[in-house]
Amino acid sequence: MNYFELLTLAMPETILVIAALAVLAADLLVMREEPVRHRFVVAAAISCVGCCAGLFWMFNIEQHASVLNGMLVVDPLTRLMKAALLALTVFTVLVSVERDFTAHVGEYCALILLATIGMMFLVSSEELLMIFLSLELTSLSLYILAAFNKRELKSAEAALKYFLFGGTAAAFALYGLSLIYGLSGATNLREIAKALSGQALDPLLICAIVMTVIGFGFKVAAVPFHLWAPDAYQGAPTPSAAFIASGSKVASFFIFAKVMMLGFAGVEGSAVWRGMISGWVPAIALLAALSMIFGNLAAIAQKNVKRLLAYSAIAHAGYALLGVLTDNAQGVASLVYYVITYALTVLGAFGVVAVVEEFSGDSQFGNFAGLARRAPCLAFCMMIFMLSLAGIPPLAGFFGKFYLFAAAVGSESTNLGLLWLVILAVAMSAVSLYYYLQVLKQIYVAEAPASASTARPSLFTQGVVAVLAAAVVVLGCAPNLLLGRLLEAIKVAGLY
Amino acid sequence: MQDVLFYCFAALTILCGFMVVANPWSRNPVTSAMFLVLTIVSLAGLFTLLHAFFLAAVQVLVYAGAVMVLFLFVIMLLDLKEEARRKIRGFGMISGGIAVAAVFGIIFKTLVFDTPRLSAGLSAPNLEGVTKPLGETLFTRYLLPFEILSVLLLVAMVGVILLSKRDLR
Amino acid sequence: MTAGLEHYLVVSAILFCLGLLGVILRRNLLIIYMSLELMLNAANLAFVALSRFNNNLDGQIMVFFIITVAAAEVAVGLALIVALYRKRQTAHVEDLTLMKL
Numbered sequence: 114m115n116y117f118e119l120l121t122l123a124m125p126e127t128i129l130v131i132a133a134l135a136v137l138a139a140d141l142l143v144m145r146e147e148p149v150r151h152r153f154v155v156a157a158a159i160s161c162v163g164c165c166a167g168l169f170w171m172f173n174i175e176q177h178a179s180v181l182n183g184m185l186v187v188d189p190l191t192r193l194m195k196a197a198l199l200a201l202t203v204f205t206v207l208v209s210v211e212r213d214f215t216a217h218v219g220e221y222c223a224l225i226l227l228a229t230i231g232m233m234f235l236v237s238s239e240e241l242l243m244i245f246l247s248l249e250l251t252s253l254s255l256y257i258l259a260a261f262n263k264r265e266l267k268s269a270e271a272a273l274k275y276f277l278f279g280g281t282a283a284a285f286a287l288y289g290l291s292l293i294y295g296l297s298g299a300t301n302l303r304e305i306a307k308a309l310s311g312q313a314l315d316p317l318l319i320c321a322i323v324m325t326v327i328g329f330g331f332k333v334a335a336v337p338f339h340l341w342a343p344d345a346y347q348g349a350p351t352p353s354a355a356f357i358a359s360g361s362k363v364a365s366f367f368i369f370a371k372v373m374m375l376g377f378a379g380v381e382g383s384a385v386w387r388g389m390i391s392g393w394v395p396a397i398a399l400l401a402a403l404s405m406i407f408g409n410l411a412a413i414a415q416k417n418v419k420r421l422l423a424y425s426a427i428a429h430a431g432y433a434l435l436g437v438l439t440d441n442a443q444g445v446a447s448l449v450y451y452v453i454t455y456a457l458t459v460l461g462a463f464g465v466v467a468v469v470e471e472f473s474g475d476s477q478f479g480n481f482a483g484l485a486r487r488a489p490c491l492a493f494c495m496m497i498f499m500l501s502l503a504g505i506p507p508l509a510g511f512f513g514k515f516y517l518f519a520a521a522v523g524s525e526s527t528n529l530g531l532l533w534l535v536i537l538a539v540a541m542s543a544v545s546l547y548y549y550l551q552v553l554k555q556i557y558v559a560e561a562p563a564s565a566s567t568a569r570p571s572l573f574t575q576g577v578v579a580v581l582a583a584a585v586v587v588l589g590c591a592p593n594l595l596l597g598r599l600l601e602a603i604k605v606a607g608l609y
Numbered sequence: 610m611q612d613v614l615f616y617c618f619a620a621l622t623i624l625c626g627f628m629v630v631a632n633p634w635s636r637n638p639v640t641s642a643m644f645l646v647l648t649i650v651s652l653a654g655l656f657t658l659l660h661a662f663f664l665a666a667v668q669v670l671v672y673a674g675a676v677m678v679l680f681l682f683v684i685m686l687l688d689l690k691e692e693a694r695r696k697i698r699g700f701g702m703i704s705g706g707i708a709v710a711a712v713f714g715i716i717f718k719t720l721v722f723d724t725p726r727l728s729a730g731l732s733a734p735n736l737e738g739v740t741k742p743l744g745e746t747l748f749t750r751y752l753l754p755f756e757i758l759s760v761l762l763l764v765a766m767v768g769v770i771l772l773s774k775r776d777l778r
Numbered sequence: 779m780t781a782g783l784e785h786y787l788v789v790s791a792i793l794f795c796l797g798l799l800g801v802i803l804r805r806n807l808l809i810i811y812m813s814l815e816l817m818l819n820a821a822n823l824a825f826v827a828l829s830r831f832n833n834n835l836d837g838q839i840m841v842f843f844i845i846t847v848a849a850a851e852v853a854v855g856l857a858l859i860v861a862l863y864r865k866r867q868t869a870h871v872e873d874l875t876l877m878k879l
Contacts, residue, residue: 686860
């Protein structure tokens, strides 16, 4: 392999690095004296151009390769993931543009791009070192993004909590990875699976698996490793929180699934009711069940929309883990479809929250009262997002859940299989409808307080949020747009 | 000779590690930082015993040199004195201690009962962690991670400047 | 008894658990960071030992990267502490109570 080949394979990421440097240079050298708003528009424009150039490159130059011992895998599946991540990044930047949480807009956009680079490398690697490194790149950028609002003490606090939990998780994951490396002598996921497959499931391997699951469990905020999520979501500036909740979730879930399915192929075990066999599947089944129960129940008690979205994110992590433990092509496809549509939905919801916060200071329920009269378009979009999160047809959230549950039920035919988890998930989705409707009740039924600001949201933000809402509806009505491609890509990628 | 050195360094590592975390005489972060330096140096000794000479050097240079200076710098900058007066909650201490003891018990048990299998298929160790092969691997097979590391350092740099700079407004 | 792989791994396990203990029990953010460093160092020791006994260099390369990442992480973490301290003269976990858990 020569360096030129490597460069062309990593071109989308390289383009983003260049864009990030360009944003920094433009903001710090040229635009220094301009008002913040202008600088933000320029920085966002450069970032979006960078992302679009990356997308353009990926879809015009068909590449299929796995180089450097699986460190960089370029195939239709990773291409699809990267495209989704780039789209989410563009929307995050667009949602941020009119916000007023920092004067350091160049650094903000650059860090968003750098975090995206981490996520893109993350989804396209099958090698332990690359996974660790890109995970750290992503997390480090996200810690900083969470602390971006230097006027608010809450922001620093959120970032610190996120950092402490993230650091501990990284240490756990690393120790687990070291044991895996020791047991297999390899760092490539497929080679690890090959080395492990002949062996019986011994205690040391279980240790390694559990530690890795703990590490990744933190990243996807599954119970009992979720403690950082509510505070990080609430304290971080809303656009950063949106990015933490959308892009990083997509990438983490994908790599979590990949590590488990590729690296630990052969030591799955089974989570079948009354027929558990130890392996990684029952461990994840436990996380999934706990996350669904705890996330949904805790969300009911929330009085702040951002915290509510955090607990709902924990619950959704529980549903998505069903896709991981289904462990077949259907499972991967439904998982990816679910997390992508979830990310779009939650990004839009955070966009609405950001506008409300701007008008009334924070995101308490009361501040949403009467939003339907003040900003009918945003209120309608918020309704779409909430109903999609709750899983009401014909929105994307419904089909996401439907495919996930169908894949989980279909995977194990014996002894009721994973039906117990699916029943739990359906029951918990019903519970979740209650708190999503609470938000909608505030928006549509409650009277706006007399002191409510009468300012109108800008057309631009309304437009961005409306596009996200439209995407949620379209993906819900025509899931095959994404799902068909996914299944095909998984087949080509040879994941199964 | 090697074994004696191993036991010395291992004991020193664990002892100093303990003093970092739970120094019974002092709650001062500076003391902890000093013991962390000792831990790291004795770890470097263990690395040398494992023939990882380059890493031992890097460990001392980067950790004991750069990271610890950073720690001490921040400790001095923030002037954290009232520290020592906090008292520790009994319940949290006990439950935390039990949890960690359980984790340790599990790892220890699996290591002791399982390493024969771990090391069963291995030949006699003859790997030399000298600079040349490491450098060659680093710039051929591990070129891509190396480049990503530079991006990561850029992130850290931007972040640190941004976070620790005083805002003018 | 000659020092074999398991000896090194036991040392690293002890170090890891000491670090974890510090993260859970200590209330001072700086000491928590130091404990995090202990945990990472434990993983480093495990990697070096396993690399030696697996007879391939991958583990040592990994350690090289981990050391660098840890340094970057500490820098960012300390900057976060400084940012917090600017707003509120504290470096204690107990004072991070603006948001209810």
